[in-house]
Structures are given as C-alpha cells and as structure tokens.
Amino acid sequence: MxxxxxxxxxxxxxxxxxxxxxxxxxxxxxxxxxxxxxxxxxxxxxxxxxxxxxxxxxxxxxxxxxxxxxxxxxxxxxxxxxxxxxxxxxxxxxxxxxxxxxxxxxxxxxPASGELALEGRVFVHGVIDCYTLVRDYYRQVLGITLMDFHRKDDWWNNGENLYVDNFTKAGFVQVDTPEQGDLIVMAIGSPTPCHGAIWLDGDVLLHHLYGRLSCKEVYGRAYRECTTHILRYKRAPS
Ligand SMILES: [Zn+2]
Missing domain, CATH: 3.40.140.10 (Cytidine Deaminase, domain 2)
Incomplete structure (x- = not known):
C-alpha cells in the first residue's frame, strides 16, 4: 500500500x-x-x-x-x-x-473493477434489467445500496408483482410528485407494474426497457399513463 x-x-x-x-x-x-x-x-x-x-x-x-x-x-x-x-x-x-x-x-x-455505464446497456433478464439500472443508479449516484431480488424472466406474467410487493421492504414510500432520484413504476405491456425508472430533474427518465439499450428520455404522456407508483427512498431496508 x-x-x-x-x-x-x-x-x-x-x-x-x-x-x-x-x-x-x-x-x-x-x-x-x-x-x-x-x-x-x-x-x-x-x-x-x-x-x-x-x-x-x-x-x-x-x-x-x-x-x-x-x-x-x-x-x-x-x-x-x-x-x-x-x-x-x-x-x-x-x-x-x-x-x-x-x-x-x-x-x-x-481493487476497483470495471462497471457498466448507466446508459447504453444491453438488457439481460434478471442480470441487467430495469431494476439493475435502478440499483446501480442508487449505489453510484446516491451511495445507497438497495436490496436485490431474485427474478425470473417474464415474472410480471407469472403471478409475481416484484416492485409493488417489495417497495416498502426496500425502504420506499409512495409520493405524489416526483423529485430527482425517485423511482417511477410503470405497467408497460402487462397489467402488472413491471418496469422501474429513475426520475431526473428536467422531467427525464433514466431507464432500461426490455429489448432496448438503457437511456434517458422525456417522461412523456405515454409513460405517465402507464405509471402506477411514484416512490421515494426514505430509510434503510428492514
Ligand atoms: Zn462487509
């Protein structure tokens, strides 16, 4: 040393x-x-x-x-x-x-290891997915380690409701209006809220959709209409 x-x-x-x-x-x-x-x-x-x-x-x-x-x-x-x-x-x-x-x-x-950038990631179910991006954002940007969940491909169509069932355990509470770093949960292509994104100042989402690269994009009407929960991190997991 x-x-x-x-x-x-x-x-x-x-x-x-x-x-x-x-x-x-x-x-x-x-x-x-x-x-x-x-x-x-x-x-x-x-x-x-x-x-x-x-x-x-x-x-x-x-x-x-x-x-x-x-x-x-x-x-x-x-x-x-x-x-x-x-x-x-x-x-x-x-x-x-x-x-x-x-x-x-x-x-x-x-020693420091390489890390995926937040934007431009390729989606790999359960390993590099929307929640991986959420966790990485919280860890890298906010210094908060969020709990991880074992997840199977297509969980949202198989009776699981991972975001909704776990957000309290993970230290989040529901709020009405998003602020920087809040988690936006959406039901996209499924009745189950299955997609999580980070809300950033400027009304932008940082997220990773299935079949696309992770990216920032405007939190437009289509995403607002799919939104089921706006969640804010409040405390350590219990
Ligand atoms: Zn340790």
Missing part, C-alpha cells in the same frame, strides 16, 4: 474501533491528490452489510474524488461477504475492509 494511504488506514481503523460492535463505514476522498478518510454514518440495521448515509456521501463528493469505500467487519475477518462482492463489483471503486477480531485489525483490499 502506498505511503500516501497510511494515515487513512489508521484513521479508518480508529473509526472502526469507535463504532465497534457496530459496522463502521467511510470514504477515502482525494482532495487535490491528497487522500483523507471521511467517516460516514451507516444506515443499515443489519450486520452483514452497510449503507452509507447519502448525505455523508454527498458531502464527501463535495470535498473531492471518492477513491476508496471502507467498512468494518466486527468480530469476523476482513474477507468480503457475498453482498460485499456484488456491491464492490458494480461500485467501480476500490474497497477496503477491516476485520476486528479480539481487538486485532486485519485488512482486505479489493
């Missing part, structure tokens, strides 16, 4: 100890090329993953470039959980995990 990061490592370790037995999380921000550790609030109530508070993430982004995502593993080693592996894979950022076992800190580093 570069000398440059030594202070960040010791600051992150001190933070992990201070939060113990809770899981700590934070960011290393490069401020004009000088890395510094920024402790963040963990919004998750669960022990196997963390959710960076979006305000803390936004504040860190204002300071400089986010270069490392850090979290702790109280009482277990620093090896990534399945959740960590998946989240890391799509974060396009280096991760550090510090395990704290019997007061001894050990580190695991995961």
């Amino acid at each position: 570069s000398e440059l990061f030594k202070k960040c490592r010791s600051d992150a370790e001190a933070h992990a100890r201070a939060e113990y037995p809770r899981e700590s999380c934070g960011l290393v921000v490069s401020v004009r090329g000088k890395p510094q550790y920024v402790p963040c609030r963990n919004q998750s109530d669960e022990t196997d993953h963390f959710i960076l508070h979006p305000e803390d993430y936004a504040a860190a982004e204002d300071l400089g470039d986010i270069v490392v995502i850090v979290h702790s593993h109280p009482d277990v080693g620093p090896e990534p959980s399945l959740h960590d592996l998946a989240s890391h894979a799509v974060s396009r950022t280096t991760w550090w995990i510090v395990g704290l076992v019997n007061g001894v800190a050990t580190w695991h580093e995961m």
